[in-house]
Amino acid sequence: NAGVTQTPKFQVLKTGQSMTLQCAQDMNHEYMSWYRQDPGMGLRLIHYSVGAGITDQGEVPNGYNVSRSTTEDFPLRLLSAAPSQTSVYFCASSSGGETQYFGPGTRLLVL
Amino acid sequence: KQEVTQIPAALSVPEGENLVLNCSFTDSAIYNLQWFRQDPGKGLTSLLLIQSSQREQTSGRLNASLDKSSGRSTLYIAASQPGDSATYLCAVRPWGGNNRKLIWGLGTSLAVNP
Numbered sequence: 001n002a003g004v005t006q007t008p009k010f011q012v013l014k015t016g017q018s019m020t021l022q023c024a025q026d027m028n029h030e031y032m033s034w035y036r037q038d039p040g041m042g043l044r045l046i047h048y049s050v051g052a053g054i055t056d057q058g059e060v061p062n063g064y065n066v067s068r069s070t071t072e073d074f075p076l077r078l079l080s081a082a083p084s085q086t087s088v089y090f091c092a093s094s095s096g097g098e099t100q101y102f103g104p105g106t107r108l109l110v111l
Numbered sequence: 112k113q114e115v116t117q118i119p120a121a122l123s124v125p126e127g128e129n130l131v132l133n134c135s136f137t138d139s140a141i142y143n144l145q146w147f148r149q150d151p152g153k154g155l156t157s158l159l160l161i162q163s164s165q166r167e168q169t170s171g172r173l174n175a176s177l178d179k180s181s182g183r184s185t186l187y188i189a190a191s192q193p194g195d196s197a198t199y200l201c202a203v204r205p206w207g208g209n210n211r212k213l214i215w216g217l218g219t220s221l222a223v224n225p
Binding site: 004040041042043045048058090092098099100101102103104105 | 143145147152153154155156157160200202212213215216217218
């Protein structure tokens with residue numbers, strides 16, 4: 001089992017550019033989520049999904065889109081990057097809402 | 112509104128010391144509570160999960176307790192080692208509504224000195 005994988009590990013974007021952060025899990029988990037982690041603010045939920053075809057907003061969804069066409073994949077799209085989106089992004093998955101498994105993170109810098 | 116607080120924000124101890132990390136929450140209506148470890152530049156690893164009906168969970172040198180009535184959980188680390196140096200976060204899963212959304216503390220940064 002690879003667990004939860006995320007790509008890329010690092011990314012530098014210019015303001016206004018778009019990109020997709022990839023997340024995949026091979027544990028057949030129905031629940032997947034995206035967080036951002038910023039110093040002094042902790043982990044904040046961006047979007048989550050309770051199964052293929054079902055997504056919902058978290059605390060800080062503005063500027064981000066998600067879709068869940070398969071159980072395994074849950075990509076996060078930045079539509080028009082802004083410096084305020086500079087952060088570390090984590091994808092997580094769980095089954096039955098229990099223990100969450102996290103990916104290694106993507107460090108994003110928006111100039 | 113559920114809030115989770117972890118005190119202290121940082122802790123430095125000599126190797127071999129037993130230590131306790133604290134996690135407080137404001138609403139006792141929780142489904143479970145999890146403790147995570149985060150190494151610098153890495154993702155989070157789940158250490159222990161305590162269901163609301165449980166009082167404690169143990170894994171190796173780690174013991175987590177839960178007291179819902181007082182809104183507190185503690186993570187006890189026995190015989191600390193330099194490899195325990197990391198940030199420890201707790202997260203509460205509330206009852207009701209969409210209870211998949213975890214409420215996170217800001218973490219305690221632990222340094223264990225050789």
